Amino acid sequence: xxxxxxxxxxxxxxxxxxxxxxxxxxxxxxxxxxxxxxxxxxxxxxxxxxxxxxxxxxxxxxxxxxxxxxxxxxxxxxxxxxxxxxxxxxxxxxxxxxxxxxxxxxxxxxxxxxxxxxxxxxxxxxxxxxxxxxxxxxxxxxxxxxxxxxxxxxxxxxxxxxxxxxxxxxxxxxxxxxxxxxxxxxxxxxxxxxxxxxxxxxxxxxxxxxxxxxxxxxxxxxxxxxxxxxxxxxxxxxxxxxxxxxxxxxxxxxxxxxxxxxxxxxxxxxxxxxxxxxxxxxxxxxxxxxxxxxxxxxxxxxxxxxxxxxxxxxxxxxxxxxxxxxxxxxxxxxxxxxxxxxxxxxxxxxxxxxxxxxxxxxxxxxxxxxxxxxxxxxxxxx
Amino acid sequence: xxxxxxxxxxxxxxxxxxxxxxxxxxxxxxxxxxxxxxxxxxxxxxxxxxxxxxxxxxxxxxxxxxxxxxxxxxxxxxxxxxxxxxxxxxxxxxxxxxxxxxxxxxxxxxxxxxxxxxxxxxxxx
Numbered sequence: 001x002x003x004x005x006x007x008x009x010x011x012x013x014x015x016x017x018x019x020x021x022x023x024x025x026x027x028x029x030x031x032x033x034x035x036x037x038x039x040x041x042x043x044x045x046x047x048x049x050x051x052x053x054x055x056x057x058x059x060x061x062x063x064x065x066x067x068x069x070x071x072x073x074x075x076x077x078x079x080x081x082x083x084x085x086x087x088x089x090x091x092x093x094x095x096x097x098x099x100x101x102x103x104x105x106x107x108x109x110x111x112x113x114x115x116x117x118x119x120x121x122x123x124x125x126x127x128x129x130x131x132x133x134x135x136x137x138x139x140x141x142x143x144x145x146x147x148x149x150x151x152x153x154x155x156x157x158x159x160x161x162x163x164x165x166x167x168x169x170x171x172x173x174x175x176x177x178x179x180x181x182x183x184x185x186x187x188x189x190x191x192x193x194x195x196x197x198x199x200x201x202x203x204x205x206x207x208x209x210x211x212x213x214x215x216x217x218x219x220x221x222x223x224x225x226x227x228x229x230x231x232x233x234x235x236x237x238x239x240x241x242x243x244x245x246x247x248x249x250x251x252x253x254x255x256x257x258x259x260x261x262x263x264x265x266x267x268x269x270x271x272x273x274x275x276x277x278x279x280x281x282x283x284x285x286x287x288x289x290x291x292x293x294x295x296x297x298x299x300x301x302x303x304x305x306x307x308x309x310x311x312x313x314x315x316x317x318x319x320x321x322x323x324x325x326x327x328x329x330x331x332x333x334x335x336x337x338x339x340x341x342x343x344x345x346x347x348x349x350x351x352x353x354x355x356x357x358x359x360x361x362x363x364x365x366x367x368x369x370x371x372x373x374x375x376x377x378x379x380x381x382x
Numbered sequence: 383x384x385x386x387x388x389x390x391x392x393x394x395x396x397x398x399x400x401x402x403x404x405x406x407x408x409x410x411x412x413x414x415x416x417x418x419x420x421x422x423x424x425x426x427x428x429x430x431x432x433x434x435x436x437x438x439x440x441x442x443x444x445x446x447x448x449x450x451x452x453x454x455x456x457x458x459x460x461x462x463x464x465x466x467x468x469x470x471x472x473x474x475x476x477x478x479x480x481x482x483x484x485x486x487x488x489x490x491x492x493x494x495x496x497x498x499x500x501x502x503x504x505x506x507x
Contacts, residue, residue, distance in 0.1 A: 041441040042416035237415075237442060306419050306463070308439050331418040331441050338419070360437065 012058035013158045013218040021233055029131035031059040034235040041237035045333040048204055048242055049374070052166035053234035054225055061134030062154040062212060065141070067123035069148060072115060075123050078149040079113065082141060084261060084280045086271035087125070093117030095184040095199050097269050099261055100129075100137060105282020105289075106257040107264065108140060109133040110249065112210075114199055117187045126186070126197065128159070128210070130251045158218030163208030163242075166230040168379065171198075171209055174224060178209060182381025192224045200379060203239070205246025205372055207379045244339060245332045247300060247371025253311060254298065254327045254341060262289040263343065265298045265371070297349040300371040301326060301340040301357070303364055308338040309357040315344055316356045319363065323348045326357070334374045341371065387490055388499035389450040394474055395493060397484070401456065405478040406438060406447060406469065409503050414440040417469040422458035422480050429455065429482070431489055436479050438469060451489040453482040 009032045018025060023034035034056065036044060047053055067074035076087040085098035094115055100108040114126040129137045134153075142151045162171055171178045175191040178198055186199035194217040202208040213221050225231050240250065249255045255264045260282065267275075267290070274280065278287055303309055313326040329340030344355070351370045356363035385397040392410035396403045411417065419439040429435050429449040436447035458480045462468060468477040484490075494502060 035442075036415065040416055042418075045441075241441060306466075307421065307437075308419055308444070310444060331439070333441070 012056055013215045014056045017219055036235040036237045037233050042333050044234045044238035045241050047232050048164045048234055049334050052164040052170045052231045054231050055161040055234050057161050058158040059131035061129040062157045063127045064152045065125040067149050070123040075125050078145055084270040084274050086273050090115040093186050095186050101281040103281050105260040105285035107255045109137050114186045156215050157212050158215045160211045161202050163202045163204040163206045167208040170228045170231050183378040194221050203248055204242040205376045207377055244328050245334055245374040263294045263296050293346055296343045297346045298343055299349050300369040301366050302369045303338040303366040309340050309359050314358040332373055339373045387493035389493055391448045393450050395450050400484045402484055403478045403481045408473045411469050411473040416441045417466045420462040420466045423455045425455050427455045452485040455480050455482050457481040
């Protein structure tokens with residue numbers, strides 16, 4: 001079950017620490033990453049929901065988008081030409097989730113965008129993109145930027161996520177300013193002795209933070225945070241079940257170049273001005289889907305029994321009547337049962353619809369449900 | 383006296399008379415991680431050696447459990463459906479999957495003994 005060592009795999013600054021902690025390392029998005037620690041996926045998942053989990057997400061792509069003229073509007077307009085969120089209206093220190101779209105309105109990648117909180121850094125956006133997509137994302141963005149706006153990959157940065165109900169208390173011990181941030185707000189601040197950029201965000205459905213630091217400080221910062229007994233390192237296995245319970249998309253599985261943000265039930269991430277004005281790649285398709293409804297829709301799926309239904313499982317309305325496919329499926333430790341999400345024909349996407357999942361050739365009854373499976377517990381502030 | 387054998391698919395077989403009890407090895411459950419679902423075969427099903435007869439799913443993935451020998455299923459462990467975590471707690475004991483009446487005891491000769499299985503696991507690591 002262990003994959004052969006691959007000389008082409010990259011390592012994050014925390015690689016040696018993961019190994020020392022007994023993590024099982026696996027290839028993921030071109031990196032050797034910890035899929036689980038000795039605690040195991042199930043307990044790591046529950047620990048994050050009850051205490052605080054620390055995730056090494058240094059493999060993700062961090063980049064700055066910078067306008068030469070130092071104006072937010074210049075850099076915001078440049079990104080709005082590639083993504084359907086309202087970037088112009090971002091306040092200093094505010095963060096939004098959006099997608100890079102192709103000309104057909106399909107999703108090239110999904111990403112977090114933050115407007116710098118500092119007046120001295122005006123005209124700068126901080127992007128976090130998926131590890132597997134980062135090289136192609138950077139080429140895509142750079143090739144489409146207007147004169148006067150540049151993309152600067154921040155390859156010398158590490159990224160940690162601390163997630164769970166204990167995250168705010170654990171981080172605030174070393175970064176008293178962190179508590180003042182609301183969900184999707186960010187600021188530069190010291191964490192202990194280290195200069196960091198901290199945003200109150202994450203991908204587990206829990207309250208928490210993502211902390212960007214110089215790669216050289218990553219190990220010491222991780223040691224500082226895990227010196228708190230409430231904070232445990234958590235691997236990719238639990239990260240996947242946590243985000244699935246939270247109803248969040250995994251790129252390459254739940255969203256890809258064929259799915260539009262409307263089909264993916266991400267309309268909330270396209271603010272009203274953009275939906276009306278368009279002006280992003282694929283806006284013709286997306287505006288048509290907004291007006292007429294998409295042909296398919298991402299939904300939550302709850303198997304009635306105990307058997308998990310995995311990615312690729314066919315969804316039928318009745319015997320032989322295929323209406324869709326599961327794109328992420330497994331076991332939800334907090335739900336304590338199997339959970340899934342996938343796409344079904346929009347005409348049959350209503351929550352409560354009874355469907356059949358074809359698992360090992362047999363139909364298993366399931367019900368379409370609203371997402372998320374585990375309620376979001378974000379620390380929203382007005 | 384019971385004979386104990388192991389397959390390359392990481393199943394154990396314990397034979398008393400013409401009845402074989404089958405489960406997955408402790409090594410297999412360690413590799414799988416937290417088991418969240420088990421499907422056992424129906425009593426009366428006739429199976430051939432190498433046939434997929436049961437399913438064990440962990441938080442990570444679904445795996446087939448193969449019949450290491452041919453025969454007819456005489457009993458399935460109902461406790462596993464209700465408490466699949468038993469596989470992690472006692473894979474080579476209480477978490478047996480099913481029992482079968484052997485069709486051909488000579489098939490047991492193709493399986494490994496404990497020492498052979500331990501060496502096999504070490505080699506594949």
